[in-house]
Amino acid sequence: MPRTDDISFFHQGTLAICGSIDIGEALQECLVFLQRYMPAENITMDYLDPAIPGICSVAQAGFSMLPAGTVVELSEREVAYIESQLSQTTLSNRPEDNPVAQRVAAHVGIDSVFSSAVLHLMTKNQHLGVVAVSALKEGQFTEEHARLLSLLHDPFAVAMSNALRYQEVLRLQEMLKDDNRFLTNELHRMSGDTIIGEHFGLREVMEKVRQVAPLDSQVLLLGETGVGKEVIANAIHYNSSRSKGPFIKVNCGAIPESLLDSELFGHEKGAFTGALSRKRGRFERAHGGTLFLDEIGELPQAAQVRLLRVLQTKEFERVGGTEPIKADVRIIAATHRRLESMVKENTFRKDLWFRLNVFPLTIPPLRERKADIPALVNHFIEKKSHEMKLPYRPVPAPGALERLQRHHWPGNVRELENIVEREIIRNYSGDRDTPLLFAEVAAPEGLVREPAALPAEEGPTNLDAVISRHLSHMMTRTGGKIQGEDGAAALLGIHPSTLRHRLRKLGIPFGRGAF
Numbered sequence: 389m390p391r392t393d394d395i396s397f398f399h400q401g402t403l404a405i406c407g408s409i410d411i412g413e414a415l416q417e418c419l420v421f422l423q424r425y426m427p428a429e430n431i432t433m434d435y436l437d438p439a440i441p442g443i444c445s446v447a448q449a450g451f452s453m454l455p456a457g458t459v460v461e462l463s464e465r466e467v468a469y470i471e472s473q474l475s476q477t478t479l480s481n482r483p484e485d486n487p488v489a490q491r492v493a494a495h496v497g498i499d500s501v502f503s504s505a506v507l508h509l510m511t512k513n514q515h516l517g518v519v520a521v522s523a524l525k526e527g528q529f530t531e532e533h534a535r536l537l538s539l540l541h542d543p544f545a546v547a548m549s550n551a552l553r554y555q556e557v558l559r560l561q562e563m564l565k566d567d568n569r570f571l572t573n574e575l576h577r578m579s580g581d582t583i584i585g586e587h588f589g590l591r592e593v594m595e596k597v598r599q600v601a602p603l604d605s606q607v608l609l610l611g612e613t614g615v616g617k618e619v620i621a622n623a624i625h626y627n628s629s630r631s632k633g634p635f636i637k638v639n640c641g642a643i644p645e646s647l648l649d650s651e652l653f654g655h656e657k658g659a660f661t662g663a664l665s666r667k668r669g670r671f672e673r674a675h676g677g678t679l680f681l682d683e684i685g686e687l688p689q690a691a692q693v694r695l696l697r698v699l700q701t702k703e704f705e706r707v708g709g710t711e712p713i714k715a716d717v718r719i720i721a722a723t724h725r726r727l728e729s730m731v732k733e734n735t736f737r738k739d740l741w742f743r744l745n746v747f748p749l750t751i752p753p754l755r756e757r758k759a760d761i762p763a764l765v766n767h768f769i770e771k772k773s774h775e776m777k778l779p780y781r782p783v784p785a786p787g788a789l790e791r792l793q794r795h796h797w798p799g800n801v802r803e804l805e806n807i808v809e810r811e812i813i814r815n816y817s818g819d820r821d822t823p824l825l826f827a828e829v830a831a832p833e834g835l836v837r838e839p840a841a842l843p844a845e846e847g848p849t850n851l852d853a854v855i856s857r858h859l860s861h862m863m864t865r866t867g868g869k870i871q872g873e874d875g876a877a878a879l880l881g882i883h884p885s886t887l888r889h890r891l892r893k894l895g896i897p898f899g900r901g902a903f
C-alpha cells in the first residue's frame with residue numbers, strides 16, 4: 389500500500405508537471421515543488437540522440453545546468469554508461485560517480501563539485517530520456533530522494549513525450565512555412581513578376597496600381613480577355629501591405645455551380661455526399677491576403693447573392709456549418725464582360741456591381757499599345773526558351789516584329805504568348821538557324837486588319853509612324869541600348885538624350901529592362 393504522503397506527493401508533483409503546456413514553465417513549477425522535498429537547485433529534461441551520439445536538452449529550470457536546445461556530444465563509453473543505468477534512478481553525489489554528468493558540467497562550464505539524481509524515463513522498454521535534478525554541492529541526494537523522484541516517472545514520461553511531439557510539430561510547421569515562402573516566391577516569379585510595358589503602354593494603368601495597391605480598397609479590373617488582368621491583380625497584391633499573405637485566385641466561370649459554395653466558403657465533414665473531411669474554402673485560405681475573383685461576370689445569380697452578403701458582413705459559414713467565420717480578405721475582381729450592360733439586362737446584381745466597382749481599372753487591349761510588342765516578344769522568347777530548356781535563344785527575323793505590330797490581336801497578350809511559343813516549337817523542329825518568322829500572323833483571313841490607307845508592303849507613310857517604326861526596329865536591333873558605340877544613338881547619329889526624348893514621346897520601350 390502506498391503511504392498517504394506518497395499519494396499527495398504524486399498528486400501535487402503531477403499537477404506541477406502538467407500545469408503548463410510550455411515544458412520550460414512546467415519544469416520551473418516542478419523545481420519549486422521538489423525543493424520542498426530535496427535540495428534541488430536545477431532540473432533538466434534531456435534525451436539521448438544515438439545518431440550524434442549525444443544528449444539534447446528539451447527544457448531546463450534553475451541555474452542553467454543545460455539550457456533548452458543544448459546538445460552535448462558523448463563518447464561511446466559515456467553512451468554505454470547511460471545504457472547501463474536505464475532501469476534505475478541514478479544517484480551521483482560526487483562528480484566522478486557519473487561520467488555523463490561530468491561531461492555535461494564541463495560543457496556548460498560548471499567546475500565546482502556537484503551532485504545529481506537522474507530519473508530514466510521509459511515507455512514500453514523504449515528509453516525516452518532523463519530528468520536530472522542537480523545541486524551545486526557534493527553529497528546532496530539520498531536513496532529517499534531517488535525513491536520520491538521515481539514516483540513521478542509516469543507524469544514525467546508523458547510530459548517528455550508530449551514535449552518531443554510538440555517540438556516535432558513546431559519543426560514541421562517551420563518547414564511548411566519555409567516551403568510556403570519558397571512556393572509563394574516561385575509563384576510570384578512565374579505569374580507576372582515582370583510586367584512588360586509598365587513604363588510605356590501600361591504606364592497609366594501602373595500609376596493607378598501604385599495609387600491603389602497600398603490601400604485596402606476593392607479593385608475591379610476590366611479589359612478584354614488576355615490583356616493581363618491577372619498580371620495586374622498580382623502587381624496590386626505584391627505592392628500592398630498584404631504581399632506576405634496569400635494571393636488566392638478563383639475563376640468564377642470555371643467552377644460548376646453546384647461546387648461554387650464549397651469552393652468559395654469551404655465545407656464541413658459530411659456536408660454532402662463526398663465531403664469526407666472538413667475543407668477550407670478560398671475565402672478562408674485568402675485570410676490576411678488577396679482573393680482574386682476572375683471572370684466575376686460568370687458568377688451565377690445565387691452565388692452573386694451570397695458573395696454580396698460576405699462582402700457586406702465580412703462573415704460566412706462553411707457549407708454544412710453553422711459557425712460564422714471571419715476572414716480578412718482584400719477582393720480584386722476581374723471581367724472581360726461589360727458589367728454595366730449585364731446590370732441593365734438583370735444578369736448581374738446592381739448592388740454587387742456597386743460593391744465591386746469601387747476602383748475600376750481598365751487595361752487597354754494590345755492593339756492600343758503596339759509599341760510594347762517587341763519587348764513582349766523578347767520577354768516571351770526568353771520565358772519560353774527557359775521553360776523549354778533550349779540551349780539557344782531564337783531571334784525574330786528582320787521585319788517579323790513589324791508584322792506582329794500590324795496584327796489586330798483579338799486574343800491580346802495571351803495570343804501573342806501562344807504565337808511566340810508555337811513559333812519556337814516550329815523553329816525547334818525545323819531549321820534552328822532560321823530566325824523566327826511569325827509567318828502565321830499574316831496568314832488567316834480576318835485576323836490581320838491592315839489599315840486601308842497603310843498597305844502592309846508599303847509600310848506607314850505618316851512621318852511619326854515612319855520614325856516610330858524605324859526607332860522600334862533600332863531598339864530591337866540594339867536590345868534597347870541607347871548609349872555606347874553599339875548603342876542606337878550612335879547608330880542613328882543623334883544625341884542619346886534626344887533619342888530618349890523621342891522614344892518616350894512615341895511610347896517606344898527602351899533600356900535593357902524593356903528587352
Ligand SMILES: Nc1ncnc2c1ncn2[C@@H]1O[C@H](COP(=O)(O)OP(=O)(O)OP(=O)(O)O)[C@@H](O)[C@H]1O
Binds near residue numbers: 620767
Ligand atoms: N504586361 C505583361 N507583361 C508580361 N506578361 C504579360 C503581360 N500581360 C499579360 N501577360 C501574360 O499574358 C498571359 C495572359 O495574361 P492574363 O492571364 O493576366 O490575362 P487576363 O486578362 O487575366 O486573361 P482572362 O481575361 O482570359 O482571364 C499570361 O501568361 C501573362 O503572364
